[in-house]
Amino acid sequence: MQFLVLLVVLAVAAWLGYRAISEVPSLLHTPLMSGMNALSGITVVGALVAAGAAVAWGHSLLGLIAVVLAAVNVVGGFVVTHRMLKMFRSGRGGS
Secondary structure (H helix, E strand, O other), X not given: OHHHHHHHHHHHHHHHHHHHHHOXXXXXXXXXXXXXXXXXXXXXXXXHHHHHHOOOHHXXXXXHHHHHHHHHHHHHXXXXXXXXXXXXXXXXXXX
16 A cells, blocks of 8 residues: 555656646756756755665665666756756857
8 A cells, every 4th residue: 555655656746747847948947957956966865865774675775776866867967957058158268
């Protein structure tokens, strides 16, 4: 039963996240991504806490997977933000 509740929460959160992001105008995507990268860092901390509190081997493995996925999310967000900001630099003096 608890697994079903968690699965429903995940599905609703994914749907709400998609709906929220799809309504954002293109002009605001870069500042929004920068702010979301900071929040994604909190996800890494939460995943570390969950992995550290695990008592069973399987739970520790799931915690490790959560840490890796959260870290990939943060790094990918910063890479995409950097590429988007590079588009606004002038050709002279910018790298």
